[in-house]
Amino acid sequence: MSDSYIRLIPTNPGWQPAHGAAAAAAAYVASFFSGPDDGVEKVEYKFYDRMTLIDAGENTSQITCSRCGRDIGLDWLGDVVRANGSLSFDHLDVTVPCCGGVVPLNSLHYDWPIGFARFEVSAMNPTRSQYELDAEELAKTADLLGHPVAQILTHY
Ligand SMILES: [Zn+2]
Structure with a gap:
Protein backbone atom coordinates (compact mmCIF):
# COMPACT_ATOMS: atom_id res chain seq x y z
CA MET A 1 0.00 0.00 0.00
CA SER A 2 1.64 3.24 -1.08
CA ASP A 3 0.44 6.76 -1.69
CA SER A 4 1.87 9.67 -3.64
CA TYR A 5 1.21 13.34 -3.10
CA ILE A 6 1.97 16.60 -4.83
CA ARG A 7 2.16 19.14 -2.00
CA LEU A 8 2.29 22.89 -2.63
CA ILE A 9 3.46 25.17 0.15
CA PRO A 10 4.30 28.87 0.57
CA THR A 11 8.06 29.40 0.30
CA ASN A 12 7.96 31.38 3.56
CA PRO A 13 7.40 28.81 6.35
CA GLY A 14 5.43 31.23 8.51
CA TRP A 15 3.11 32.59 5.84
CA GLN A 16 -0.61 31.76 5.54
CA PRO A 17 -3.08 32.73 2.80
CA ALA A 18 -6.58 34.10 3.24
CA HIS A 19 -9.25 31.37 3.19
CA GLY A 20 -10.70 32.50 -0.14
CA ALA A 21 -7.27 32.46 -1.76
CA ALA A 22 -6.59 29.00 -0.31
CA ALA A 23 -9.82 27.62 -1.77
CA ALA A 24 -9.13 29.22 -5.17
CA ALA A 25 -5.63 27.77 -5.31
CA ALA A 26 -6.89 24.29 -4.36
CA ALA A 27 -9.63 24.45 -7.02
CA TYR A 28 -7.04 25.44 -9.60
CA VAL A 29 -4.79 22.52 -8.59
CA ALA A 30 -7.75 20.12 -8.78
CA SER A 31 -8.42 21.27 -12.36
CA PHE A 32 -5.10 19.74 -13.51
CA PHE A 33 -6.43 16.24 -12.84
CA SER A 34 -9.90 16.55 -14.32
CA GLY A 35 -9.14 15.39 -17.88
CA PRO A 36 -10.59 12.09 -19.19
CA ASP A 37 -7.31 10.22 -18.71
CA ASP A 38 -6.36 12.00 -15.51
CA GLY A 39 -7.33 11.37 -11.94
CA VAL A 40 -6.75 12.30 -8.36
CA GLU A 41 -8.04 10.71 -5.18
CA LYS A 42 -8.38 13.96 -3.26
CA VAL A 43 -7.25 17.59 -3.43
CA GLU A 44 -7.41 19.42 -0.14
CA TYR A 45 -5.82 22.28 1.72
CA LYS A 46 -4.81 22.55 5.32
CA PHE A 47 -3.82 25.33 7.67
CA TYR A 48 -1.34 24.50 10.42
CA ASP A 49 -1.04 26.48 13.65
CA ARG A 50 2.73 26.13 13.65
CA MET A 51 5.46 25.59 11.05
CA THR A 52 4.97 21.97 10.05
CA LEU A 53 7.29 19.51 8.38
CA ILE A 54 6.08 18.81 4.85
CA ASP A 55 8.05 15.65 4.20
CA ALA A 56 8.67 13.75 1.00
CA GLY A 57 8.33 10.30 2.55
CA GLU A 58 10.79 7.79 1.18
CA ASN A 59 11.92 10.15 -1.61
CA THR A 60 14.34 11.91 0.76
CA TRP A 112 14.91 15.46 -2.37
CA PRO A 113 13.09 18.65 -1.39
CA ILE A 114 11.03 18.81 1.78
CA GLY A 115 9.62 21.93 3.38
CA PHE A 116 8.19 23.64 6.42
CA ALA A 117 4.92 25.49 6.19
CA ARG A 118 1.79 26.66 7.95
CA PHE A 119 -0.30 25.87 4.90
CA GLU A 120 -0.40 23.29 2.11
CA VAL A 121 -2.49 22.24 -0.85
CA SER A 122 -2.11 18.52 -1.47
CA ALA A 123 -3.19 16.27 -4.32
CA MET A 124 -3.40 12.60 -3.28
CA ASN A 125 -2.46 9.93 -5.81
CA PRO A 126 -2.63 12.26 -8.82
CA THR A 127 -2.25 10.91 -12.36
CA ARG A 128 -1.80 12.78 -15.60
CA SER A 129 0.73 12.54 -18.44
CA GLN A 130 2.65 15.49 -17.06
CA TYR A 131 2.82 14.59 -13.39
CA GLU A 132 4.21 17.53 -11.51
CA LEU A 133 3.25 21.18 -11.93
CA ASP A 134 5.35 23.10 -14.46
CA ALA A 135 6.72 26.60 -13.89
CA GLU A 136 3.66 28.27 -15.39
CA GLU A 137 1.23 26.28 -13.24
CA LEU A 138 3.29 27.00 -10.14
CA ALA A 139 3.28 30.73 -10.98
CA LYS A 140 -0.51 30.72 -11.42
CA THR A 141 -0.99 28.83 -8.16
CA ALA A 142 1.24 31.41 -6.45
CA ASP A 143 -0.85 34.24 -7.96
CA LEU A 144 -4.07 32.74 -6.63
CA LEU A 145 -2.56 32.06 -3.23
CA GLY A 146 -0.83 35.43 -2.97
CA HIS A 147 2.67 34.07 -2.28
CA PRO A 148 5.38 32.11 -4.15
CA VAL A 149 5.00 28.36 -3.73
CA ALA A 150 7.32 25.37 -3.60
CA GLN A 151 6.39 21.91 -4.81
CA ILE A 152 7.10 18.85 -2.66
CA LEU A 153 6.72 15.44 -4.25
CA THR A 154 5.97 12.84 -1.62
CA HIS A 155 5.89 9.06 -1.80
CA TYR A 156 5.04 6.84 1.15
ZN1 LIG B 1 27.51 21.11 9.93
Missing part, protein backbone atom coordinates in the same frame (compact mmCIF):
# COMPACT_ATOMS: atom_id res chain seq x y z
CA SER A 61 17.39 9.87 1.70
CA GLN A 62 20.09 12.34 2.72
CA ILE A 63 20.52 15.69 4.48
CA THR A 64 23.61 17.85 4.06
CA CYS A 65 24.58 20.63 6.46
CA SER A 66 24.29 24.12 4.98
CA ARG A 67 27.02 25.33 7.34
CA CYS A 68 29.83 22.76 7.02
CA GLY A 69 28.72 20.71 4.02
CA ARG A 70 28.92 17.38 5.81
CA ASP A 71 26.26 14.70 5.55
CA ILE A 72 23.68 14.34 8.29
CA GLY A 73 21.80 11.05 8.42
CA LEU A 74 18.09 11.14 7.78
CA ASP A 75 17.60 9.38 11.14
CA TRP A 76 18.72 12.60 12.80
CA LEU A 77 15.66 14.46 11.47
CA GLY A 78 13.46 11.67 12.84
CA ASP A 79 15.14 12.17 16.23
CA VAL A 80 14.53 15.94 16.05
CA VAL A 81 10.83 15.36 15.33
CA ARG A 82 10.56 12.79 18.14
CA ALA A 83 12.27 15.12 20.62
CA ASN A 84 9.96 17.93 19.48
CA GLY A 85 6.94 15.70 20.05
CA SER A 86 5.25 16.56 16.76
CA LEU A 87 5.81 17.58 13.15
CA SER A 88 5.00 21.20 14.08
CA PHE A 89 7.63 23.63 15.31
CA ASP A 90 7.57 27.01 17.07
CA HIS A 91 10.92 27.84 15.50
CA LEU A 92 13.14 26.02 13.02
CA ASP A 93 16.57 26.60 14.58
CA VAL A 94 18.29 23.37 15.58
CA THR A 95 21.77 22.34 16.64
CA VAL A 96 23.22 20.12 13.93
CA PRO A 97 25.33 17.10 14.92
CA CYS A 98 28.09 17.56 12.31
CA CYS A 99 29.58 20.92 13.35
CA GLY A 100 27.48 21.92 16.35
CA GLY A 101 26.11 24.97 14.56
CA VAL A 102 22.63 26.34 15.07
CA VAL A 103 20.94 26.18 11.69
CA PRO A 104 17.32 26.60 10.58
CA LEU A 105 15.83 23.26 9.51
CA ASN A 106 14.62 24.80 6.25
CA SER A 107 18.14 25.87 5.29
CA LEU A 108 19.63 22.36 5.31
CA HIS A 109 20.12 20.67 1.95
CA TYR A 110 17.81 17.74 1.35
CA ASP A 111 18.64 15.49 -1.60
Whole structure:
Protein backbone atom coordinates (compact mmCIF):
# COMPACT_ATOMS: atom_id res chain seq x y z
CA MET A 1 0.00 0.00 0.00
CA SER A 2 1.64 3.24 -1.08
CA ASP A 3 0.44 6.76 -1.69
CA SER A 4 1.87 9.67 -3.64
CA TYR A 5 1.21 13.34 -3.10
CA ILE A 6 1.97 16.60 -4.83
CA ARG A 7 2.16 19.14 -2.00
CA LEU A 8 2.29 22.89 -2.63
CA ILE A 9 3.46 25.17 0.15
CA PRO A 10 4.30 28.87 0.57
CA THR A 11 8.06 29.40 0.30
CA ASN A 12 7.96 31.38 3.56
CA PRO A 13 7.40 28.81 6.35
CA GLY A 14 5.43 31.23 8.51
CA TRP A 15 3.11 32.59 5.84
CA GLN A 16 -0.61 31.76 5.54
CA PRO A 17 -3.08 32.73 2.80
CA ALA A 18 -6.58 34.10 3.24
CA HIS A 19 -9.25 31.37 3.19
CA GLY A 20 -10.70 32.50 -0.14
CA ALA A 21 -7.27 32.46 -1.76
CA ALA A 22 -6.59 29.00 -0.31
CA ALA A 23 -9.82 27.62 -1.77
CA ALA A 24 -9.13 29.22 -5.17
CA ALA A 25 -5.63 27.77 -5.31
CA ALA A 26 -6.89 24.29 -4.36
CA ALA A 27 -9.63 24.45 -7.02
CA TYR A 28 -7.04 25.44 -9.60
CA VAL A 29 -4.79 22.52 -8.59
CA ALA A 30 -7.75 20.12 -8.78
CA SER A 31 -8.42 21.27 -12.36
CA PHE A 32 -5.10 19.74 -13.51
CA PHE A 33 -6.43 16.24 -12.84
CA SER A 34 -9.90 16.55 -14.32
CA GLY A 35 -9.14 15.39 -17.88
CA PRO A 36 -10.59 12.09 -19.19
CA ASP A 37 -7.31 10.22 -18.71
CA ASP A 38 -6.36 12.00 -15.51
CA GLY A 39 -7.33 11.37 -11.94
CA VAL A 40 -6.75 12.30 -8.36
CA GLU A 41 -8.04 10.71 -5.18
CA LYS A 42 -8.38 13.96 -3.26
CA VAL A 43 -7.25 17.59 -3.43
CA GLU A 44 -7.41 19.42 -0.14
CA TYR A 45 -5.82 22.28 1.72
CA LYS A 46 -4.81 22.55 5.32
CA PHE A 47 -3.82 25.33 7.67
CA TYR A 48 -1.34 24.50 10.42
CA ASP A 49 -1.04 26.48 13.65
CA ARG A 50 2.73 26.13 13.65
CA MET A 51 5.46 25.59 11.05
CA THR A 52 4.97 21.97 10.05
CA LEU A 53 7.29 19.51 8.38
CA ILE A 54 6.08 18.81 4.85
CA ASP A 55 8.05 15.65 4.20
CA ALA A 56 8.67 13.75 1.00
CA GLY A 57 8.33 10.30 2.55
CA GLU A 58 10.79 7.79 1.18
CA ASN A 59 11.92 10.15 -1.61
CA THR A 60 14.34 11.91 0.76
CA SER A 61 17.39 9.87 1.70
CA GLN A 62 20.09 12.34 2.72
CA ILE A 63 20.52 15.69 4.48
CA THR A 64 23.61 17.85 4.06
CA CYS A 65 24.58 20.63 6.46
CA SER A 66 24.29 24.12 4.98
CA ARG A 67 27.02 25.33 7.34
CA CYS A 68 29.83 22.76 7.02
CA GLY A 69 28.72 20.71 4.02
CA ARG A 70 28.92 17.38 5.81
CA ASP A 71 26.26 14.70 5.55
CA ILE A 72 23.68 14.34 8.29
CA GLY A 73 21.80 11.05 8.42
CA LEU A 74 18.09 11.14 7.78
CA ASP A 75 17.60 9.38 11.14
CA TRP A 76 18.72 12.60 12.80
CA LEU A 77 15.66 14.46 11.47
CA GLY A 78 13.46 11.67 12.84
CA ASP A 79 15.14 12.17 16.23
CA VAL A 80 14.53 15.94 16.05
CA VAL A 81 10.83 15.36 15.33
CA ARG A 82 10.56 12.79 18.14
CA ALA A 83 12.27 15.12 20.62
CA ASN A 84 9.96 17.93 19.48
CA GLY A 85 6.94 15.70 20.05
CA SER A 86 5.25 16.56 16.76
CA LEU A 87 5.81 17.58 13.15
CA SER A 88 5.00 21.20 14.08
CA PHE A 89 7.63 23.63 15.31
CA ASP A 90 7.57 27.01 17.07
CA HIS A 91 10.92 27.84 15.50
CA LEU A 92 13.14 26.02 13.02
CA ASP A 93 16.57 26.60 14.58
CA VAL A 94 18.29 23.37 15.58
CA THR A 95 21.77 22.34 16.64
CA VAL A 96 23.22 20.12 13.93
CA PRO A 97 25.33 17.10 14.92
CA CYS A 98 28.09 17.56 12.31
CA CYS A 99 29.58 20.92 13.35
CA GLY A 100 27.48 21.92 16.35
CA GLY A 101 26.11 24.97 14.56
CA VAL A 102 22.63 26.34 15.07
CA VAL A 103 20.94 26.18 11.69
CA PRO A 104 17.32 26.60 10.58
CA LEU A 105 15.83 23.26 9.51
CA ASN A 106 14.62 24.80 6.25
CA SER A 107 18.14 25.87 5.29
CA LEU A 108 19.63 22.36 5.31
CA HIS A 109 20.12 20.67 1.95
CA TYR A 110 17.81 17.74 1.35
CA ASP A 111 18.64 15.49 -1.60
CA TRP A 112 14.91 15.46 -2.37
CA PRO A 113 13.09 18.65 -1.39
CA ILE A 114 11.03 18.81 1.78
CA GLY A 115 9.62 21.93 3.38
CA PHE A 116 8.19 23.64 6.42
CA ALA A 117 4.92 25.49 6.19
CA ARG A 118 1.79 26.66 7.95
CA PHE A 119 -0.30 25.87 4.90
CA GLU A 120 -0.40 23.29 2.11
CA VAL A 121 -2.49 22.24 -0.85
CA SER A 122 -2.11 18.52 -1.47
CA ALA A 123 -3.19 16.27 -4.32
CA MET A 124 -3.40 12.60 -3.28
CA ASN A 125 -2.46 9.93 -5.81
CA PRO A 126 -2.63 12.26 -8.82
CA THR A 127 -2.25 10.91 -12.36
CA ARG A 128 -1.80 12.78 -15.60
CA SER A 129 0.73 12.54 -18.44
CA GLN A 130 2.65 15.49 -17.06
CA TYR A 131 2.82 14.59 -13.39
CA GLU A 132 4.21 17.53 -11.51
CA LEU A 133 3.25 21.18 -11.93
CA ASP A 134 5.35 23.10 -14.46
CA ALA A 135 6.72 26.60 -13.89
CA GLU A 136 3.66 28.27 -15.39
CA GLU A 137 1.23 26.28 -13.24
CA LEU A 138 3.29 27.00 -10.14
CA ALA A 139 3.28 30.73 -10.98
CA LYS A 140 -0.51 30.72 -11.42
CA THR A 141 -0.99 28.83 -8.16
CA ALA A 142 1.24 31.41 -6.45
CA ASP A 143 -0.85 34.24 -7.96
CA LEU A 144 -4.07 32.74 -6.63
CA LEU A 145 -2.56 32.06 -3.23
CA GLY A 146 -0.83 35.43 -2.97
CA HIS A 147 2.67 34.07 -2.28
CA PRO A 148 5.38 32.11 -4.15
CA VAL A 149 5.00 28.36 -3.73
CA ALA A 150 7.32 25.37 -3.60
CA GLN A 151 6.39 21.91 -4.81
CA ILE A 152 7.10 18.85 -2.66
CA LEU A 153 6.72 15.44 -4.25
CA THR A 154 5.97 12.84 -1.62
CA HIS A 155 5.89 9.06 -1.80
CA TYR A 156 5.04 6.84 1.15
ZN1 LIG B 1 27.51 21.11 9.93
